[in-house]
Amino acid sequence: MSQIIDVEHLNYRYPQQAADQLTLTDISFTVAAGEWVAIVGHNGSGKSTLAKNLNGLLAPVSGKITIDGQVLSEQTVWDIRRKIGMVFQNPDNQFVGATVEDDVAFSLENQGIPRDEMLSRVAEALAQVDMQDFATREPARLSGGQKQRVALAGMIAARPQILILDEATSMLDPEGRAEVLQTIQQMKADSDLTVLSITHDIDEAANANRVLVVNDGHLVEEGTPAEIFQHGPALIKMGLDMPYPERLKAALARLGVQVPATYLTEKGMADWLWQLRSNK
Amino acid sequence: MMSKMIFGRYIPGNSLIHHMDPRAKLLLSFYFIGIIFIANNWPTYVLLFAFTLLAIKLSGVKWSFFINGVKPLIWLILFTVVLQILFSASGGQVYFQWGIITISQFGLVNGVYIFCRFVLIIFMSTLLTLTTPPLELSDAIEYLLMPLKVVHFPVYEVALMLSIALRFVPTLMDETEKIMNAQRARGVDFGEGNIFQQMRAIVPLLIPLFVSSFNRAEDLATAMEARGYQGGEGRSKYRILKWHGRDTWATVTFAVLTVALVYLRA
Numbered sequence: 190m191s192q193i194i195d196v197e198h199l200n201y202r203y204p205q206q207a208a209d210q211l212t213l214t215d216i217s218f219t220v221a222a223g224e225w226v227a228i229v230g231h232n233g234s235g236k237s238t239l240a241k242n243l244n245g246l247l248a249p250v251s252g253k254i255t256i257d258g259q260v261l262s263e264q265t266v267w268d269i270r271r272k273i274g275m276v277f278q279n280p281d282n283q284f285v286g287a288t289v290e291d292d293v294a295f296s297l298e299n300q301g302i303p304r305d306e307m308l309s310r311v312a313e314a315l316a317q318v319d320m321q322d323f324a325t326r327e328p329a330r331l332s333g334g335q336k337q338r339v340a341l342a343g344m345i346a347a348r349p350q351i352l353i354l355d356e357a358t359s360m361l362d363p364e365g366r367a368e369v370l371q372t373i374q375q376m377k378a379d380s381d382l383t384v385l386s387i388t389h390d391i392d393e394a395a396n397a398n399r400v401l402v403v404n405d406g407h408l409v410e411e412g413t414p415a416e417i418f419q420h421g422p423a424l425i426k427m428g429l430d431m432p433y434p435e436r437l438k439a440a441l442a443r444l445g446v447q448v449p450a451t452y453l454t455e456k457g458m459a460d461w462l463w464q465l466r467s468n469k
Numbered sequence: 470m471m472s473k474m475i476f477g478r479y480i481p482g483n484s485l486i487h488h489m490d491p492r493a494k495l496l497l498s499f500y501f502i503g504i505i506f507i508a509n510n511w512p513t514y515v516l517l518f519a520f521t522l523l524a525i526k527l528s529g530v531k532w533s534f535f536i537n538g539v540k541p542l543i544w545l546i547l548f549t550v551v552l553q554i555l556f557s558a559s560g561g562q563v564y565f566q567w568g569i570i571t572i573s574q575f576g577l578v579n580g581v582y583i584f585c586r587f588v589l590i591i592f593m594s595t596l597l598t599l600t601t602p603p604l605e606l607s608d609a610i611e612y613l614l615m616p617l618k619v620v621h622f623p624v625y626e627v628a629l630m631l632s633i634a635l636r637f638v639p640t641l642m643d644e645t646e647k648i649m650n651a652q653r654a655r656g657v658d659f660g661e662g663n664i665f666q667q668m669r670a671i672v673p674l675l676i677p678l679f680v681s682s683f684n685r686a687e688d689l690a691t692a693m694e695a696r697g698y699q700g701g702e703g704r705s706k707y708r709i710l711k712w713h714g715r716d717t718w719a720t721v722t723f724a725v726l727t728v729a730l731v732y733l734r735a
């Protein structure tokens with residue numbers, strides 16, 4: 190598989206920082222086209238800073254970023270921004286349009302796409318996130334989850350190859366979060382989108398093919414969700430809420446129950462519990 | 470509640486007036502304010518009122534909205550009318566005189582005319598804002614500002630600013646409400662005490678509001694850049710305005726009205 194994101198020895202420092210300090214230190218990783226990668230880590234560990242480096246919203250001190258074969262530079266930054274769609278944390282602060290359809294069309298307007306094509310792409314995108322009945326609504330009359338789905342529709346309409354979610358579900362209630370996650374999975378299934386999701390939500394991380402752990406500006410660990418979740422309570426130190434099955438396992442172990450050492454999904458946990466009961 | 474007073478003014482509807490091009494509505498409303506000053510006798514004012522009431526009837530918006538539009542300004546109107554009655558040059562029969570104060574027939578009639586002008590202007594501008602979504606108004610303003618591009622006035626940018634400002638009004642209203650409640654919970658009284666105490670109570674409201682607005686603005690700018698915004702040039706437009714036959718007809722109607730006014734005036 191080809192590498193759609195290739196980051197080599199990325200160092201980043203905010204302008205107001207002292208010369209010997211770095212927010213991101215020597216970050217290197219690759220993401221294959223079509224992969225879903227979760228990035229986890231504490232608040233302030235540098236995840237958002239990393240995301241903003243990938244599409245040139247911030248310029249690194251040193252290092253090389255290659256997106257879909259193009260090296261990120263002042264010349265390529267606008268091309269690269271077309272290839273990357275970004276959804277941020279706060280649903281309100283990224284809603285640019287005065288109505289739902291205007292917001293979905295915003296990226297297309299920026300690209301100078303003719304109006305006829307915009308009309309069909311906006312309608313199509315809204316249908317895909319199931320918001321077609323809200324096309325003329327103002328954002329004030331939408332829930333957080335609906336706003337985030339509109340943001341995703343904006344991405345669908347702009348057809349990026351990479352979708353970066355920067356804690357896109359963290360301000361939503363469980364219901365809104367589930368809706369948004371489902372929409373992302375749908376998007377992923379419909380096209381060979383590459384997804385990079387920054388999250389504290391274990392379910393979201395569990396959906397990924399691979400998890401990267403960032404701590405204090407360093408990339409400290411990398412593995413499949415199953416490998417990472419085996420760390421148990423150490424996960425919390427990594428900035429993840431421990432998954433419910435793992436918490437249950439820990440509690441059972443304290444009661445003297447023999448528990449499997451491998452990571453269990455919620456379904457796997459339920460199956461194991463049934464077996465445990467019928468073996469008694 | 471504040472938002473309802475000022476901005477939730479648009480009343481969705483399906484009337485001819487609702488469907489008019491916002492550019493036509495905006496221009497004709499301004500034009501109407503201009504031709505009010507042609508009127509100078511009873512027939513002309515009656516004609517203007519008949520015209521306005523017909524337009525209101527056509528819009529299907531309830532009369533009470535228009536009466537409510539006049540209410541907040543009633544003291545200003547009455548003040549102006551009283552000044553006009555008391556201090557205008559005497560003419561016709563003089564009913565009362567004391568020093569420089571004169572109540573004459575002329576002054577009374579003038580006072581009534583002024584009152585009519587105010588009411589007409591308020592009715593017409595209320596009709597404009599009640600039947601036109603703010604966003605359409607901002608589109609109309611953008612279009613009408615277009616000639617200023619010649620002198621390098623940033624028309625697209627101003628239009629985008631306007632539409633973003635409109636889009637954030639309800640968001641900031643909600644936020645204000647939230648902060649007010651938070652401050653109330655800490656014992657701040659809003660709307661109590663003398664004017665200085667009231668102003669002091671606003672400070673703990675404004676500071677968090679400013680801070681959060683700046684944060685929002687920064688987030689919004691980041692999101693816009695991430696979505697490829699590079700300034701107004703080279704953008705295409707999703708929303709467009711369409712001039713229909715009805716807009717031409719409305720314009721013609723106003724022309725006829727003007728002719729009738731000129732013909733009827735004293």
Ligand SMILES: Nc1ncnc2c1ncn2[C@@H]1O[C@H](COP(=O)(O)OP(=O)(O)O)[C@@H](O)[C@H]1O
Nearest residue numbers: 203205212230231232233234235236237238239
């Ligand atoms: N605009 C900024 N200017 C200066 N420092 C910043 C800025 N944004 C973030 N930081 C700092 O950079 C570090 C990483 O922040 P961030 O990337 O937002 O972390 P995360 O997204 O993992 O919570 C933090 O210490 C934060 O205080």
Ligand SMILES: [Mg+2]
Nearest residue numbers: 236237355356
């Ligand atoms: Mg962050």
